[in-house]
Amino acid sequence: MYPLILSRHGYRTSYLVEAAGELLPAVHVKERLLADPKYAALLADLLIDRINTLRRTIKKVAVNEAVEKQLQDHRYIFPCNPVMGKLSxxxxxxxxxxxxxxxxxxxxxxxxxxxxxxxxxxxxxxxxxxxxxxxxxxxxxxxxxxxxxxxxxxxxxxxxxxxxxxxxxxxxxxxxxxxxxxxxxxxxxxxxxxxxxxxxxxxxxxxxLINLADIPDSDEFTNVALNQ
Structure with missing residues (x-):
């Protein structure tokens, strides 16, 4: 999904050749890809565009999933234990x-x-x-x-x-x-x-989610209005 810039041309062309080889009607496309570097370079841009579209789709789904997970039961109010990976x-x-x-x-x-x-x-x-x-x-x-x-x-x-x-x-x-x-x-x-x-x-x-147990305490608590 993220090929090195210097290797992108070869990366794209090799995958196009492989894909064309899998489809019998595309045999002539495969032959031209192998024989014509300029044609291969032009056609390879379509592959990069498709990958970019796929990445955007995956990113959108990932963001939505992450947001929904955090909003569920207001999980964002709890710190997360970095070792256990669980909400505190x-x-x-x-x-x-x-x-x-x-x-x-x-x-x-x-x-x-x-x-x-x-x-x-x-x-x-x-x-x-x-x-x-x-x-x-x-x-x-x-x-x-x-x-x-x-x-x-x-x-x-x-x-x-x-x-x-x-x-x-x-x-x-x-x-x-x-x-x-x-x-x-x-x-x-x-x-x-x-x-x-x-x-x-x-x-x-x-x-x-709150996991606070009532603590036995003989002290009386002040009944004050904290809801300002």
Missing amino acids: TNAPFRHPAIVAVLKQGVFTGQFHAQHKRLFISTRKSAPKELELPDAMVALAATTVSWFHLSISINFTEGAYEDTYRNHMKTLSDTRASARPALHNVLHGLYKDVTESKTFQPSTGSSSL
């Missing part, structure tokens, strides 16, 4: 792309210092373990989903409101079933975007 479903919303969007798009300049009141801990026994608010996390995740579809869908409120609401519901549902574990996730994400060291892990609902 115990770390939702901590995909490096989400971290990068927050660090570079929000946590620049004096934003963190000027708006520190936005970040609180829902864990009474650990008030210094600040978390990112749900709305901020959901927006970053929605932005990453737009990246996967940006070829065809503009990043407008109407187009992505459902995705945003879905992420907000995912956070709410996860908090209801595994509040301490989600606190750890959102606190970890807070550290990811406010500290220099970034977390590096070795159209449905991502709730299906």
